[in-house]
Amino acid sequence: MLDIALIGHGAIAAHVAAHCPEGARVGAVICRPGRAAAARAALGDVSAMEAVADLPTRPGLLIDCAGHEGLRAHGPAALQSGIDLLTVSVGALADPELEADLARAVAEGGATLTLASGAIGALDALRAAARGADLEVTYRGRKPPAGWHGSRAEEVLDLDALTGAEVHFSGTAREAARLYPKNANVAAAVALAGAGFDATRAVLIADPEAGGNLHEISARGSFGRFEFRIEGRALPGNPRSSALTALSVLAEIRRRLSGIRI
């Protein structure tokens, strides 16, 4: 049995706990102070605590579903104590200090940090393309206005008055990941798999006509070129987060349980 602990108890965590595959079980959650009752209400029969050091038993896998602050607060401690960590908060690695802390903790604890593929696909092709030369990558993220509420887009646009698609960010994937911690983890995953944070271009768009969370990758290089496009449905609990993100976590759990891995 793979014993799993979660960080966070929001939309992604609740979906993961509710659909945990056979052979794995969620037994504990790390939450913010005063949130234990809310965490148990969201996840069911789990023990709730505020720090990695308070986990009742050492989990086989800790899964961060809490966002950048959750990874920053608990990731280094977990890895340093040898606990394997899977995170959806990929954009947090745009902060070079946190990335270095995590790398140091991985080396010291001998554990692994796995970055979830999240709401995007084609990371395998990007990883391979990056071994060739001259890789150029642009990522475009397009969501309906509700998907950008609570983000920097609100400072740039009047989201509720939009009559057509508007770009509210264009720059590097590093800037996107830092400015949009709840919306641009995909930009970070594309960057880390491919051309890197500073060479990957990111464009973020609010579009009242968007029927879902649209993610597009355009890549070209010595390998040739490809276009990838996905129209994701949002999770019921959070219009910002695509359902595929929670499914990518479930897929990684299954992968770990299987002797034949793809």
Ligand SMILES: NC(=O)C1=CN([C@@H]2O[C@H](COP(=O)(O)OP(=O)(O)OC[C@H]3O[C@@H](n4cnc5c(N)ncnc54)[C@H](O)[C@@H]3O)[C@@H](O)[C@H]2O)C=CC1
């Ligand atoms: N890699 C990807 O493709 C995607 C990544 N994400 C990331 O996942 C995060 C979570 O998404 P949702 O579940 O939809 O959000 P949510 O807002 O529904 O849930 C976030 C949860 O994390 C908890 N939390 C926040 N800070 C914490 C901390 N320091 N310690 C412990 N718990 C903490 C909150 O109390 C809440 O339970 C997003 O903020 C985003 O950064 C989201 C969508 C796609």
Ligand SMILES: O=C([O-])CC(=O)C(=O)O
């Ligand atoms: O869930 C999505 O569609 C993408 C997202 O929020 C992120 O990249 O952080």
